[in-house]
Amino acid sequence: MASILQRAATTYLRNNARSATHAATAGGHGGGWALWKKLSFFVAFPAVGLGMLNAYLAHQEEHHERPPFVPYEYMRVRTKRFPWGDGQKSLFHNPHVNALPSGYEDH
Structure with a gap:
């Protein structure tokens, strides 16, 4: 009895797998x-x-204007120096946009 059920299940799965792959490659949904x-x-x-x-x-x-420099004590805090350059500028420092603790460089 178990072998008959096993054979029927195997045949059912094989036929459904074959029809699923056929539907994916041809027919209405391909x-x-x-x-x-x-x-x-x-x-x-x-x-x-x-x-x-x-x-x-x-x-x-x-028109891009930079914001005025306000020396807030909690911003631009340097607890240790950066390991490049003079130690005050970040790695991607832009002097027009990024202020140093003392202010913008061009002023």
Whole structure:
């Protein structure tokens, strides 16, 4: 009795696996990859490009002023020196934007 059930289960699983792989490659549901490929090329990539263009044009329009330097005692605290340069500037220091503990460099 167990061998009959085992054989029936094996046959059932084999037939369902075969029909599942057949449905993925041919028939009504086989062209899903083509739809997603077209959506990627004709919708997603142009949307990313338009977003990049929008960000670039918005950046070009704005006039960037740096905020005034206010020597708050809790900001720009240096408990130990940086291991490069003079020890006061961070690794990605921008003198126009990043202030030192004493103020901006150009003033």
